[in-house]
Amino acid sequence: MANIRLTELVKEFGSTVAVKGISLDIENGEFLIIVGPSGCGKTTTLNMISGLETPTAGEIMIGDRVVNDVEPGDRGLGMVFQDLALFPHMSVFENIAFGLRVQKMEDQEVQERVRAAAEALYILPLLYKRPNQCSGGESQRVALARTIVNNPDVFLMDEPLSSLDAKLRVDMRTELKRLHDRLKATFVYVTHDQAEAMTMADRIVVMNGGKVEQVGSPLDIYDTPMTQFVAGFFGMPTMNFLEGVLTSSNGDPIFKSGSLEISLPEESTQNIKDNKVVLGIRSEHVSVSDGALRGQARIIEPLGDASLVYFEFGEEEELVAKVSPELRISPGDQLMFSLQASHCHLFDQSDGHRLN
Amino acid sequence: MVLSPDTASPIQSKRQAMRKSRRRTIVRHTILILWGLLIMFPIYWMVQTSFKDSGEWVTWPPNWVPHSPTLQNYGQIFTFDITKEGVARQATEQPFNIWGALGDSVLICTLSALIALFMGTFLAYAISRFNVGGSKFRHSVLIIRMIPPIVIAIPLLMYYAIMVPLAAETVLGTRISLFDTRVGMSLLYITITLPFVIWMMLTFIEEVPYSLEHAARIMGAGRMYTLRRVVLPLVASGMVVTFLFVFILNWAEFLLALTLTHPDVTTLPVLLNKFQSASEGRLYGPQAAIGTIITIPVIVLGMIIQKHLIKGFSFGTIRK
Ligand SMILES: Nc1ncnc2c1ncn2[C@@H]1O[C@H](COP(=O)(O)OP(=O)(O)OP(=O)(O)O)[C@@H](O)[C@H]1O
Ligand SMILES: [Mg+2]
Numbered sequence: 001m002a003n004i005r006l007t008e009l010v011k012e013f014g015s016t017v018a019v020k021g022i023s024l025d026i027e028n029g030e031f032l033i034i035v036g037p038s039g040c041g042k043t044t045t046l047n048m049i050s051g052l053e054t055p056t057a058g059e060i061m062i063g064d065r066v067v068n069d070v071e072p073g074d075r076g077l078g079m080v081f082q083d084l085a086l087f088p089h090m091s092v093f094e095n096i097a098f099g100l101r102v103q104k105m106e107d108q109e110v111q112e113r114v115r116a117a118a119e120a121l122y123i124l125p126l127l128y129k130r131p132n133q134c135s136g137g138e139s140q141r142v143a144l145a146r147t148i149v150n151n152p153d154v155f156l157m158d159e160p161l162s163s164l165d166a167k168l169r170v171d172m173r174t175e176l177k178r179l180h181d182r183l184k185a186t187f188v189y190v191t192h193d194q195a196e197a198m199t200m201a202d203r204i205v206v207m208n209g210g211k212v213e214q215v216g217s218p219l220d221i222y223d224t225p226m227t228q229f230v231a232g233f234f235g236m237p238t239m240n241f242l243e244g245v246l247t248s249s250n251g252d253p254i255f256k257s258g259s260l261e262i263s264l265p266e267e268s269t270q271n272i273k274d275n276k277v278v279l280g281i282r283s284e285h286v287s288v289s290d291g292a293l294r295g296q297a298r299i300i301e302p303l304g305d306a307s308l309v310y311f312e313f314g315e316e317e318e319l320v321a322k323v324s325p326e327l328r329i330s331p332g333d334q335l336m337f338s339l340q341a342s343h344c345h346l347f348d349q350s351d352g353h354r355l356n
Numbered sequence: 357m358v359l360s361p362d363t364a365s366p367i368q369s370k371r372q373a374m375r376k377s378r379r380r381t382i383v384r385h386t387i388l389i390l391w392g393l394l395i396m397f398p399i400y401w402m403v404q405t406s407f408k409d410s411g412e413w414v415t416w417p418p419n420w421v422p423h424s425p426t427l428q429n430y431g432q433i434f435t436f437d438i439t440k441e442g443v444a445r446q447a448t449e450q451p452f453n454i455w456g457a458l459g460d461s462v463l464i465c466t467l468s469a470l471i472a473l474f475m476g477t478f479l480a481y482a483i484s485r486f487n488v489g490g491s492k493f494r495h496s497v498l499i500i501r502m503i504p505p506i507v508i509a510i511p512l513l514m515y516y517a518i519m520v521p522l523a524a525e526t527v528l529g530t531r532i533s534l535f536d537t538r539v540g541m542s543l544l545y546i547t548i549t550l551p552f553v554i555w556m557m558l559t560f561i562e563e564v565p566y567s568l569e570h571a572a573r574i575m576g577a578g579r580m581y582t583l584r585r586v587v588l589p590l591v592a593s594g595m596v597v598t599f600l601f602v603f604i605l606n607w608a609e610f611l612l613a614l615t616l617t618h619p620d621v622t623t624l625p626v627l628l629n630k631f632q633s634a635s636e637g638r639l640y641g642p643q644a645a646i647g648t649i650i651t652i653p654v655i656v657l658g659m660i661i662q663k664h665l666i667k668g669f670s671f672g673t674i675r676k
Contacts, residue, residue, distance in 0.1 A: 050570075050574055051574075052570050052573070052574070071573075072570075072573050072574045073573060073574060073575060073576030073577065073578075074576070077574065078574065078575075079570075079571065079574045081567045081570065081571060082567075083565060083567050085565065085567035085568050085570065085571040087568060087571075087572075087586055088590070089589045089590055098572065098575055098577075098585075099575035099576060102572075102575055102576045102577045102581065103576065146571075146575075150575060
């Protein structure tokens with residue numbers, strides 16, 4: 001049983017500050033995913049939990065003990081690395097058995113536990129192969145088996161799927177989630193892939209520039225991004241952003257950007273004092289089949305179950321709409337569009353925090 | 357079918373390019389063959405001289421192949437009987453046999469290469485993983501090798517023959533000399549080859565990804581366990597190559613051995629220099645025979661290393 005508590009965690013490498021004070025409570029049995037762009041400090045944070053890096057400041061608790069000065073091997077955790085880190089000179093069996101051999105376990109028990117772990121991940125036939133004789137997906141399973149065989153309370157994973165091809169990656173997501181349900185251990189998973197985070201996580205931590213931008217459930221983060229960065233990071237295609245001003249006519253709040261005018265629901269804009277805002281709206285909340293605004297289609301990207309329509313309006317401003325594939329639109333077509341006012345997000349233009 | 361000028365010209369230029377590259381190949385091979393002959397000639401001369409009777413050693417014009425090939429020279433250096441009288445005559449006169457020097461050389465070279473390998477591997481690990489000595493240390497290590505041996509030969513002689521015995525006598529009460537001892541030579545060879553070992557082992561160790569060690573650490577393995585079970589097995593082939601390389605360096609070292617030994621310890625290159633007979637002058641035949649014997653391991657080991665170096669050290673699955 002292990003919950004993890006990070007308190008004001010800081011990590012400096014010389015003059016670069018990789019992690020700038022992170023506080024986080026990770027619950028026992030939770031599947032927590034840390035997501036963010038390259039270089040935002042995800043790996044560094046994970047490595048401080050694992051003990052491979054020593055924090056410059058702050059405290060790490062696993063269970064109810066402070067582990068800042070505890071050796072990585074004594075923290076009761078298992079880790080899957082981005083490059084998998086399988087030992088190339090050992091058989092799959094010996095790779096999986098490594099942790100048990102370190103503990104000087106009886107050979108009989110080693111055999112049993114390695115076989116059990118291999119069976120759970122469907123790699124029994126591979127046991128006497130070398131890692132370089134395994135495919136990418138198989139190596140992935142070997143790395144997972146090597147971790148689960150030690151029964152850790154906490155699983156740390158640093159972009160474990162990044163070396164797989166797209167199809168396998170999606171399959172492994174489901175499998176990892178199943179593994180988590182079965183083991184009921186705490187999973188802390190690092191990725192820069194927002195789709196991976198959305199599909200697997202109980203909770204997502206969005207990091208940017210060494211700081212936490214938002215913590216929440218996947219839907220929370222998708223529906224109510226607290227900063228413009230988070231709004232832009234999640235969702236395919238990227239959320240539409242329009243810069244403009246907020247005014248009111250007859251007490252009704254109105255967003256104005258060039259020729260565009262949208263009246264917004266009253267309650268959402270109550271405590272907005274600043275006039276300069278960024279309006280964000282997801283492509284699925286832009287309609288091009290009806291509406292009062294005029295635009296011209298530029299590029300059509302069919303996705304199969306939907307199509308993306310990139311269109312221009314006003315003075316070279318561009319929006320993207322996700323529409324039903326039955327709607328036949330060709331580049332150059334004139335269209336009438338509208339934005340669903342209830343799904344508009346308003347962000348501060350200077351620091352990007354959410355206003356509504 | 358008529359080729360339009362548009363399609364004809366690329367084919368023509370292709371043919372021209374092919375002809376050009378073939379000419380370049382011929383030129384390159386001619387140069388390499390000439391160079392090879394230049395290099396191989398002395399070796400050829402040494403080998404064929406080793407099979408010549410004493411009457412043929414210095415004939416003019418030279419004999420390109422031995423007219424009456426004989427194993428007498430080998431017989432003398434290995435002291436076995438080929439023709440009873442022949443060996444008797446030369447061997448009694450000259451005690452130059454190879455066994456003592458061969459023993460000294462094998463012992464000194466193997467021992468010092470092993471110790472240098474052991475020390476150098478751990479030093480390289482420390483330099484690679486803990487940045488011991490700072491970021492430029494790995495380069496400054498190699499500078500030691502750039503000192504010409506002649507510069508240290510005489511000072512070392514002073515220390516080996518005078519200072520060390522003197523210090524030992526005052527401190528320990530007994531005279532311990534490093535001059536003309538196997539220990540002295542081994543210490544010297546360890547010192548001068550260590551930079552090579554560090555340099556070579558660094559390149560091998562740096563190829564082992566940190567994540568392997570991290571994985572081992574998280575599974576509870578200590579530093580020594582990780583080194584023994586993960587790092588060393590992965591650089592084992594590199595260690596073999598480094599050992600052979602250093603062994604060859606020691607095997608062929610002449611100047612320092614000449615300066616710091618005599619008469620008890622003799623390495624093969626030094627022995628090579630001693631073939632002077634009172635009655636017959638320079639003994640070219642036995643000398644060539646020993647030269648041939650010394651060269652064989654160098655060529656064999658060289659070929660083994662070369663294969664390894666060309667193959668490169670890809671560890672298969674390690675994805676960077
Ligand atoms: N050992 C180190 N020495 C110096 N700087 C480092 C070190 N490790 C990381 N950094 C710096 O710290 C910052 C965060 O690195 P980190 O590896 O945590 O990023 P990340 O979020 O994992 O990125 P990625 O998605 O590319 O893996 C980066 O700017 C990086 O250059
Ligand atoms: Mg990373």
